[in-house]
Amino acid sequence: MGAKRKSKMTMRRFGAVRQYRSGRWTASYIDPTGLRRRSDETFETKTDAEIWLSQVEADITRKSWRDPDAGAVNFEEYATKWVAERGVAPLTEELYVRLLRLHILPTLGGWDLDEITPPRVREWRTERLDTTGAATTVAKSYRLIKSILETAVDDELIRRNPCRIRGAGKETSASGQVATVQQVDALAEAIGIRWRLMVYLGAYGPMRPEEQAELRRKDVDVDNVTITVRRAAPELATGKRVEGPTKSEAGKRVVVLPEFLRLDLQRHLDWYAEKGPEGLLFVGEKKAPFRRSTFGRKWRKARAKVGMPDNFRFYDLRHTGHTLSTRSGATLKDTMVRAGQSTEKAALIYQHSDHERQKVVAGGLDQMVRAAREKAREQQKKGPGGAQVVRDV
Structure with a gap:
């Protein structure tokens, strides 16, 4: 029987790469807080792992690095706190709570902030439009999600707002009629x-x-x-x-x-x-x-x-x-x-x-x-x- 293939680690100027017995590669580094971080995914080649490390190093150098675990905050908890901290008028707060309860949280409430991706936002919007047929309400809900997640970006919990659908927040309403x-x-x-x-x-x-x-x-x-x-x-x-x-x-x-x-x-x-x-x-x-x-x-x-x-x-x-x-x-x-x-x-x-x-x-x-x-x-x-x-x- 042949000998088992051993895992081996290669040290670099920044971070380290390591090959598993399966042949795939992983990477790790020391973050700005002194903790060792490991890549969430494995790589097919050593070069792929080193490229990933180079990108992390560049983020740290530009001071744009973010804690990979920062976005592990439940969206429902964050959104509820967001509304409470806005200090908006009572009618506006009532609207926010209603939109969250009826149109947003049933789909997105169980995800963490960093799990809400552009595809999931698109899927949510399509489902709401198909189910309710209420384009104005869906537009209001989309704007609310976008505002909440924009604050999450400011709080450095996520890197980028996943709400990127052009025109999704615009509403067409029968209101605005003029009487004589x-x-x-x-x-x-x-x-x-x-x-x-x-x-x-x-x-x-x-x-x-x-x-x-x-x-x-x-x-x-x-x-x-x-x-x-x-x-x-x-x-x-x-x-x-x-x-x-x-x-x-x-x-x-x-x-x-x-x-x-x-x-x-x-x-x-x-x-x-x-x-x-x-x-x-x-x-x-x-x-x-x-x-x-x-x-x-x-x-x-x-x-x-x-x-x-x-x-x-x-x-x-x-x-x-x-x-x-x-x-x-x-x-x-x-x-x-x-x-x-x-x-x-x-x-x-x-x-x-x-x-x-x-x-x-x-x-x-x-x-x-x-x-x-x-x-x-x-x-x-x-x-x-x-x-x-x-x-x-």
């Missing part, structure tokens, strides 16, 4: 006199529902036709009303309203707002704070009554306001300040828009709405009109 002036008036009338101002502030503010929910009597200046947005009170899916700061610092703002809303402001203060400076601007028939669920039922009935499509959301009033402001001469920065929007990119690009400029924008809106209402009245005089409601100003 007459449609806004019709919705305001149909929803009832107690909530009419909320529709107008949504369109011509344009204010978020959670911002309107926290408006106080002291925030309204009828003389100057302005409203100061200081805080917000989003309502979570659980029904909990979370009073706190606005979505961003840009959300704290003074909104100059069109002149035609002066009478609506005064009437609402006289008839419906709670008493005292801290009194809520919008309360229900039983004097309870604004509730999204209750208002949602009224909104759907009003929308159906005036013949608006089922996918026209209250939030689309904001898009209506953006569009009408732009048509009245507002710049992109003007509309951003008016709506309380702010992004890092916009802060670098867009010019300043001060209070005087906002008065000009509000004046343009006022003229546009008055002209549209007058045109509608003239059309009604000429013959039978539709179901649109036109209010006097």
